[in-house]
Amino acid sequence: MIKTLTRRGLLQTSAVAAALALGLTACGGGGNAAPQQTVNSDAVEAALQKGGKLTVWAWDQSLKKVAEGFEAKYPNVDVNLVNAGTGNDQYTALQNAISAGSGVPDVAQIEYYALPQFALSKSLADLGQFGAASLDGTFTAGPWSSVQAQGGVYGLPMDSGPMALFYNKQLFDKHGIAVPTTWDEFLEAGRALKKADPKAYIANDTGDAGFTTSMIWQAGGKPYEVDGTNVGVNFSDEGSTKFAETWQKLIDEDLLAPISSWSDEWYKGLGNGTIATLSTGAWMPGNLVSGVADGAGKWRVAPLPQWEKGANSSAENGGSSLAIPAASSQAALAYGFLKYSNVEEGVQARIDGGAFPATSKDLASEKFQNTEFKYFGGQKANQIFAESAKNVPAGWSYLPFQVYANSIFNDTAGQAYVSGTKLKDGLAAWQKASAKYGTEQGFSVKE
């Protein structure tokens, strides 16, 4: 096993080297950038051969296999995979390590929405120095644009979450309701479902910042505009308004189950027909299999409902990158790991472990597309996810302080779910609070 892997690995490395060389010739007009890249990709290769001890902070379980494969391919490298917490916990630890200037890992898993914050504070290494810009086209548009910040590339996309509609087919069939293809139909379906079964809800939602921003993203909204330290926050654009109006109806008519995602009630509700649909990222199937065993065979996947009939817009929800803290003394070696994990052999190892890749090639591969999901009654769900990944509108950006902004979502916009506050006003309050924080942090904020 290890032998074949090594051989395949060698072949691929030479292929990549050839591709890189081609890429360099192709962009020969790029002036002095080209020689620098050659030097550095050599440096990466040299660092990989020389080896060393690499500390990786990540909570994604599928990286374990990647680390094993990497160590097998580069016997001199010793990867120390550390779970320093999930999401925000890890960011706090990372921030502390960076401030303290010691104990900083060589590689860190950072979600797309949090990446700008670290890039802005110059906590991460710009991967442009290793020629990361030449990877344009390797990844799907959404994740690739998510790792660009401040004119550089600050991480390599590890996975992605193109959105889709997961629905309980059994429930829809039982009540003779058609699967919605637009959000207006979604609203109608919600009403019909409530009429047929007062205990069932079309979806659950107690106010979720990530979901809300993804919906606005899909609707073509651009509430955040970031240009260096100039930040715009505006939730009165067309996309945001579309979302707020439709969702207001769902809230007013009591069509959304007041159940928070990831709670016990939520898992039960998904299994027993209380919650009929779930609009979320393509990383969801694994969670359904492990958390909602009763749902096996009942659930199916459909494209995300549209804001306009006949459109095929989508959005990303969640997903992480791997980045290199600027304080790492082994950036070249770390970049070697990033490439192995997110571009080379590591991708397949992670797909086998249930992850949803961000690389166009793997998304298009026949094996991936034809994978049948037993949980979804044998449906080839990856085809829907891959299609969704292609249709993510470009030009979306998160705030350079999105971590904080998301944390106060329920203080502001979330009030629309429990009191008479309108969602539109809630979003305006969120905008105001986010802008206030941005100003306090030294950004010039335009509302």
Place this chain on the structure above:
Amino acid sequence: MTMTSPQVAPPAGAAEPAGRTSRRASRRSWAGWWFIGPFMAVFALVFLAPIAYSIYLSVFRNQLIGGTAFVGLDNYARALGDPQFWSALGRVSLFLAVQVPVMLVIALVVALALDSGRLYGKSFFRISIFLPYAVPAVVATLMWGFMYGTRFGLVGNINQAFGLNLPSPLSSELVLASIGNIVTWEFIGYNMLIFYSALTVIPKSLYEAAEIDGAGQLRVIAAIKLPAIRGAIVVATIFSVIGSFQLFNEPSILKSLSPNTISTYFTPNLYAFSLSFSGQQYNYSATVAIIMGLITMAIAYAVQVRGMRKER
């Protein structure tokens, strides 16, 4: 404070022995340091250093753009004019005013009942009332959070069984009361134990004397038991005041079930926590923590002074 002070001046006029005395005094003072040194080192490290560090943090401001700057008392001025901080403080004050008396009265009644000697199965009651205190707060809150569920929780089951439509205990209006219920459940046993142990040390002869004088149970409670355990009541009250102001575990865990009714500034502690861990505003967070510490100390002190004055 019984240590002899090393700086006692030698009697005037005793010129010759003066040198010896002071030499001996200085040797003695070193010996003293050897005894209290280990304690002082630990004390400085674990008590004084964190406080000093918080105060140090509170006079700076760190911005994502612009880095760290000394701002003097700006953070304090900001906290005093921060509506979110005051709403958090108001909420825990209301909590204190309602929950603490309810909890202490119930604990007192239970302790008196246990002490009355008329209760059948006394040890069983004592242990079962104390048991919730042995359950970690996190587990207790998760358990109650589950019962509070209107769909699949206990409240949901009651609604279903009796065809009722009970409001959700986690709704905006009821969430504070629901947290109060959890805290009361957790701490009745603890306070009961404080009261009960104070009651058991009252000499039995007093009760006999009261009985001979023809005093009834209520009279015994009012005239003997309550005055005798006043110290314990003051202590329990101070603990409860501090506990109320430090309210954190319960709202922080219930927040995941009810994110909209429990804000990031629901209690001062939760506010300090969100400021520092999501907002990376360590400096302002330290300021909020210091102000809360001072307020808590002031109120606990007031309770103590009042309690002691009555005792005199």
